[in-house]
Structures are given as structure tokens and as C-alpha cells.
Amino acid sequence: MSTPSSSVSSVAKSNTIVIDDGKDESTQICKVAPARxxxxxxxxxxxxxxxxxxxxxxxxxxxxxxFDGKSTNGTSHLRSHLKRCSRRVKPGSG
Structure with a gap:
């Protein structure tokens, strides 16, 4: 007979972390991780x-x-857009 082990899983597309003690769904604990x-x-x-x-x-x-704002895509494409954005007021001009 094995004892249930505790496990932690992340729910996709949210900052919610579900801690499952292996017993039943009523004992699961949900915590919201702070955004970075x-x-x-x-x-x-x-x-x-x-x-x-x-x-x-x-x-x-x-x-x-x-633009794509997914954190895994980085910010280089956003920086490149700022260099060529026609509506952006450039510092020192005007």
C-alpha cells in the first residue's frame, strides 16, 4: 500500500497554483502567484x-x-517598432 504524495501543478494561462494532497478535490488549495x-x-x-x-x-x-506581448518573446521587436514609429515624438525634437 502506498501513501499519496503531495503534488503541485500550475493551471495553464493563469497565475493560479493548485496544491493537490492526493485525497480528493475538496482538499485542494489554490494560490495566486503575483505577476512579475x-x-x-x-x-x-x-x-x-x-x-x-x-x-x-x-x-x-x-x-x-x-504586438505580441507574451513574456517569452522578449522586447526586441517592441524596441524596433519604437525606432520606426511615425507617431512617436522623438526626444529632443520639436
Missing amino acids: KLRSIVWEEFDKKKDEKGVDKAICIHCKEN
Whole structure:
């Protein structure tokens, strides 16, 4: 006879962590992990939002163009957009 071991699993597309003690569903504990801080300077010029399907999007605050905002994609594509964004007011110009 084996004893049930405790396991931890993450629920996809959320910060919820379910801790299962192996007994039954009524004893599961759900904890919400805090969202990570956005560290790149490009996030000062983009809004990070979820679309109607729950996919992360980065929206340029100057031209309102949508980009993939998934954390695993990095920020190089956002930085490149800022270099060529026609509606962005360049620092020192004007």
C-alpha cells in the first residue's frame, strides 16, 4: 500500500497554483502567484493587455499598433517598432 504524495501543478494561462494532497478535490488549495514586474524601459511606451481570447498583447501608446506581448518573446521587436514609429515624438525634437 502506498501513501499519496503531495503534488503541485500550475493551471495553464493563469497565475493560479493548485496544491493537490492526493485525497480528493475538496482538499485542494489554490494560490495566486503575483505577476512579475515589467523591467524593460520599452514598457513605458506600450500598454500590456489581454485580448478577447486571453492572449497577451503589447499596444503602442503612440500609434495603437498591436504586438505580441507574451513574456517569452522578449522586447526586441517592441524596441524596433519604437525606432520606426511615425507617431512617436522623438526626444529632443520639436
